[in-house]
Amino acid sequence: MSESMSKRLAAIAKPLACFAVLVLIWQYGAPLAGIPSYVLPLPTEIAQRFIETFSVQMQGLAMTAFTTLAGLGLALVVGVLLALLIIYVPLLGSMITPLLAAFNSIPKIAIAPLFVIWFGLGYESKVLLAFLLALFPIFVNSVTGLGEIEADLIDLSTLAGGNRWRIFVKVRLMNAVPYIADAVKVAFPLALVGSIVGEFIGGNSGIGHIILSGQFNLDTPLVFATLLSITLFTTLGIGAVSLFENAFLTWRPSQRRR
Amino acid sequence: MSVDIRNVSKSFRSTLAVDDASLALEEGSFVSIVGPSGCGKSTLLRLVAGLIRPSSGTIDVRGVPVKGPLRNIGMVFQSPVLLPWRRTLDNILFVAEMGGLKTSQWRERALELMQLAGLGGFEASYPHELSGGMQQRASICRAMLLKPPLILMDEPFGALDVITRERMGYALQTLWDESRSTVLFVTHSITEAVLLSDTVVVMTPRPGRIRDIVPIDLPRPRHPGTLREPRFLELSERVREGIEAQWME
Ligand SMILES: Nc1ncnc2c1ncn2[C@@H]1O[C@H](COP(=O)(O)OP(=O)(O)O)[C@@H](O)[C@H]1O
Ligand SMILES: [Mg+2]
Numbered sequence: 248m249s250e251s252m253s254k255r256l257a258a259i260a261k262p263l264a265c266f267a268v269l270v271l272i273w274q275y276g277a278p279l280a281g282i283p284s285y286v287l288p289l290p291t292e293i294a295q296r297f298i299e300t301f302s303v304q305m306q307g308l309a310m311t312a313f314t315t316l317a318g319l320g321l322a323l324v325v326g327v328l329l330a331l332l333i334i335y336v337p338l339l340g341s342m343i344t345p346l347l348a349a350f351n352s353i354p355k356i357a358i359a360p361l362f363v364i365w366f367g368l369g370y371e372s373k374v375l376l377a378f379l380l381a382l383f384p385i386f387v388n389s390v391t392g393l394g395e396i397e398a399d400l401i402d403l404s405t406l407a408g409g410n411r412w413r414i415f416v417k418v419r420l421m422n423a424v425p426y427i428a429d430a431v432k433v434a435f436p437l438a439l440v441g442s443i444v445g446e447f448i449g450g451n452s453g454i455g456h457i458i459l460s461g462q463f464n465l466d467t468p469l470v471f472a473t474l475l476s477i478t479l480f481t482t483l484g485i486g487a488v489s490l491f492e493n494a495f496l497t498w499r500p501s502q503r504r505r
Numbered sequence: 506m507s508v509d510i511r512n513v514s515k516s517f518r519s520t521l522a523v524d525d526a527s528l529a530l531e532e533g534s535f536v537s538i539v540g541p542s543g544c545g546k547s548t549l550l551r552l553v554a555g556l557i558r559p560s561s562g563t564i565d566v567r568g569v570p571v572k573g574p575l576r577n578i579g580m581v582f583q584s585p586v587l588l589p590w591r592r593t594l595d596n597i598l599f600v601a602e603m604g605g606l607k608t609s610q611w612r613e614r615a616l617e618l619m620q621l622a623g624l625g626g627f628e629a630s631y632p633h634e635l636s637g638g639m640q641q642r643a644s645i646c647r648a649m650l651l652k653p654p655l656i657l658m659d660e661p662f663g664a665l666d667v668i669t670r671e672r673m674g675y676a677l678q679t680l681w682d683e684s685r686s687t688v689l690f691v692t693h694s695i696t697e698a699v700l701l702s703d704t705v706v707v708m709t710p711r712p713g714r715i716r717d718i719v720p721i722d723l724p725r726p727r728h729p730g731t732l733r734e735p736r737f738l739e740l741s742e743r744v745r746e747g748i749e750a751q752w753m754e
């Protein structure tokens with residue numbers, strides 16, 4: 248127990264130490280190299296700006312977090328439902344899958360302005376963009392997780408008296424959970440990209456808006472401070488997924504203690 | 506339960522997998538099918554289970570024609586197919602859940618079966634924490650949990666090493682003795698078939714045909730000493746002849 252604790256501490260301490268060294272080099276090296284603050288502000292300047300603008304940062308973050316998580320949640324529901332449709336209605340699957348793949352090859356960022364035309368400058372266009380970016384990885388992993396079940400297992404379940412519903416809940420869904428957890432790790436940053444790009448394109452709220460105003464005023468420390476806020480958010484998000492994995496997916500090969 | 510296979514054939518497109526098989530299983534008997542791979546053993550098992558329909562012929566289970574998948578039989582495959590996210594005890598109780606039964610009422614029996622199979626103490630272990638032999642014993646316990654009248658086993662020990670395999674045979678005998686389900690057991694091993702069975706069915710490939718049906722009159726329970734009895738060697742020889750005869754053709 249104490250051994251695994253110290254191992255875990257070491258796992259955190261090592262990258263942290265590396266980061267600290269980099270920050271020190273930055274802090275004392277940048278002035279020596281003559282890099283001006285509007286190009287690369289010092290870590291202390293960034294920290295100061297972060298504290299000054301903290302309440303604005305948190306307001307922006309709340310908005311961005313809302314559109315990101317709403318888009319992600321929507322993508323989860325739609326992605327899993329689409330996957331179900333494809334597994335249980337193979338004919339529909341053979342019709343939908345190529346269309347989805349083709350649609351996915353369109354850069355969503357390129358059609359973002361269209362969403363502003365359709366849905367305005369409010370949160371709707373951001374949620375939609377976050378949703379579209381998050382949808383595909385969740386859909387693909389759901390198809391794998393729900394569909395790739397050993398035929399022997401389905402036979403065995405059927406012969407024991409299992410009906411479609413029980414097999415779905417106790418076999419397919421359970422099998423899909425780790426796949427979906429993996430998909431969320433990919434889809435969450437993508438949804439965040441969707442939200443921020445949406446904020447870049449229009450509107451007057453969210454993290455993306457703060458970054459734009461930093462750029463407009465040549466307030467580079469503000470831009471960096473906002474990046475810090477984003478990192479805070481993504482760390483929390485990925486941390487939540489990891490907590491979930493540690494609590495419920497201990498049986499996974501990648502989670503097994505060595 | 507009694508199983509009556511009458512003139513059953515099954516072809517997949519151009520392959521005749523099972524050709525005119527007739528076989529009767531008495532209630533509570535242990536019947537083995539031996540034969541080289543590709544001779545239609547798995548197909549015959551799937552036909553009895555109702556997972557596939559025969560191209561011709563009929564299969565009756567307890568006098569009722571099989572029309573679709575049977576809903577109360579046990580199944581064991583070559584791989585254990587345990588659910589990796591369930592602990593061993595919950596894996597065994599899985600079939601109760603599939604049957605829509607209260608798991609609390611089967612817990613006691615599951616624990617007993619695990620004791621009999623030498624899995625006591627591993628109730629809370631995940632499958633990946635068990636050896637291959639232990640996983641397969643868990644999967645046999647699962648097949649036996651609901652005291653199904655019929656259990657189908659498709660080369661259940663095929664993936665195990667020889668030493669483990671022999672011990673598994675005795676473990677299976679112990680478990681079967683307790684439930685006395687009718688068992689249809691597929692294997693490549695003549696020794697295993699003769700040691701465990703009341704009847705050994707010899708099949709030959711392309712097309713899959715039943716060549717011989719050998720009643721095994723060795724006293725039960727069988728034990729390592731049985732392997733050295735003259736009668737055992739005699740019966741094994743007869744099964745071997747059935748398999749070798751095809752090489753001569
Ligand atoms: N679903 C299937 N489709 C086409 N051919 C099959 C199918 N299942 C089995 N076969 C063929 O039927 C024959 C018997 O197969 P199988 O019953 O699996 O043999 P065994 O279990 O004795 O090794 C083989 O030639 C195999 O290729
Ligand atoms: Mg087979």
